[in-house]
Amino acid sequence: MRKDKITSDELARLCGVSQGTIDRALNNRPGISPKTKQKVLQMAKDHGFIKNQYASSLSRGTSNLIGVVMLNLKNEFFSQLLTSIESTARSFGYTTAIMLSDNLEQVERQCVETLVGMNAAGILLCSVIPDPAYGKQLLQYSTSLVSLGNHICGEIPHIGIDDCAAMFDSTRYVLRHSYDHIYYVSPVLSRSSKENIDAQTQRFKGFEKAMALQPSVHYTVLRDPDTYQSILKSIPANGGRSAVICSSDSYTIQCLQLFKNSDVGIMGFDNPTMLRRLYPQLSTISYPIDAIGQLAVKTVLSPVKEQKSHYLAHTLISGTTIK
Template sequence: MKLIIYFSFKSSIMPKKNIVTLKKIATDLGLSISTISRSLNDHPDISDETKERVKSYANKIKYIPNLFAKGFRSHKSNIIGVIIPNIEHSFTATLLRGIIQNAEINGFRVIICESFNDEQKQSELMETMIQFGVDGILLSLTKKTKNVDEILEMMEHIPLIMFDRISSKVPCTQIVIDDEDASYKAVQHLINVGKTKIAIIKESDTSNISERRYQGYLKALKENNIPINEDLIMSSENLSIEEGRRLTRNLLSCQEVPDAIFAISDEAGIGAIQELKKNRIKIPEVIAVVGFSNSKFCTVIKPNLSSVDQPGNRIGKLSVDYLIEEINSPNTTIHKTIEIKTNLIIRKSSFKPTLKLK
């Protein structure tokens, strides 16, 4: 659920809406506001007969409780705030699905906001979340978050769990995939099918996720005694399809052309395939390609893109579990980093039956 507030001004005069309040129900039924409130909240001091009478009438006149007023009285809103850097990313969609599903199961509503990878916007959204009275925040950092002082200050007032894009500078529970191990497996797969000149398309060095994936790439090369060729290491701040194509063109112009490309995003991997096909280069015989995320687009591009499967749904659900645990136990300060293992989904962009795996 994405919270969007529109302000519209018109010259015409609209009729005033009749808002159903506890006071109206109390007046209509001849009971006190306190009795109405307790009936709707199943208070044990109220008889079952009165509860049924109140609830039946409330449903009849379509009474909707004011969550913010209720939260003000109980100091709990049952609302979780979620801040993400980019809502358009396919992996983000699976994350949000897991968050929303698990939150609803546990009786929480979700407010989702997008920081657009802007650190200042991220700070503003955190402040807005607190103003809305959310019980806790799930935060995935912008790519270039450097100053975490505001985050640390916010944590003095509200529970916080970080997921996907995290920071070692923030002492909170953090849930991520094991990026280094995932990349290691992807590159090892390429080595197993006979590739030795493996290029990588990664994000700029400011990205924590990219650095962990890059370390997995280096680890696989070193363990297999494959020399590191700096010319085969490509970086960009935006790993889009267009950037995947551009960086692949750069790789094809290298003195030593790669025989495999490992892209740390599916978008860049798809761009690589498109550029290779444009140049009539056989995939995977001449150059194999592996992506990262296992998005739905992996099976749209031809040949289908091999990719690391990120369990976004599970990460989202776990994030909610740990946040609710902190909300319900505010004095608990046990923080941990949970690294979830991944699987490599092998498709035709990196393997054909005629190739023999070692």
């Protein structure tokens, strides 16, 4: 028969120990013998004790909670990143609270405020807010913060890759294959005045930097979300050798479907797990998604708070879609 749940005070009396000993046993802290710890855990199990995480967080001023604010989960990049974050946080004994901003500034602000109010031990933030003062507002919170995807400000550590260098390498690789015309697919650039799209901005800078080294090659930037697909459909009929460079794999998937029976070259960017399985020979930039999620958790939980950002190495995959 299931026993009634008990409080931590009652658990301490049943075990004949102090509240401090109960805390050490339940939270796997040092200063308790294995025998006493086992006794407390078994008694807690027998009596259906459930630790009040909220009360514990109030007493400590923080919680075993890591907040994550993502744009959305429609893109496999974000779902894979979140999986890495959650599994890493769990390995350190932390629970992950996931919130989605849907690319909306006000929603993002509310998400952050909610997580701060929950005494989150740290917040991993994929931000879309372009306001330069936003970073200073975030720094007023005592909660540890790490940015992912888009930089926020120099004082908030960022975990990612050098997007400019990665796209520069990608473009140079495509140019070495003697294409007559390059199409850079990045409709998200149309939102640059309204959103923080720093990662995409840096990638575009890398593309322009590489193209400037080979001015004889023509290129077109597809940044209009209303017209880019119709332009892509016209490429095979334009004559000459053409290639598309995608600023993220949400566009790569569209191009792979569109040009599956043509000679148009395709260069991806991100290379999440599922796309690797579907198109194992895709030419692309491999973004170390899992490693970034792991490092982000370790950084936000580090007892030594530092402003240093960490840039992991990207990998250029020489597939068969560029030839």
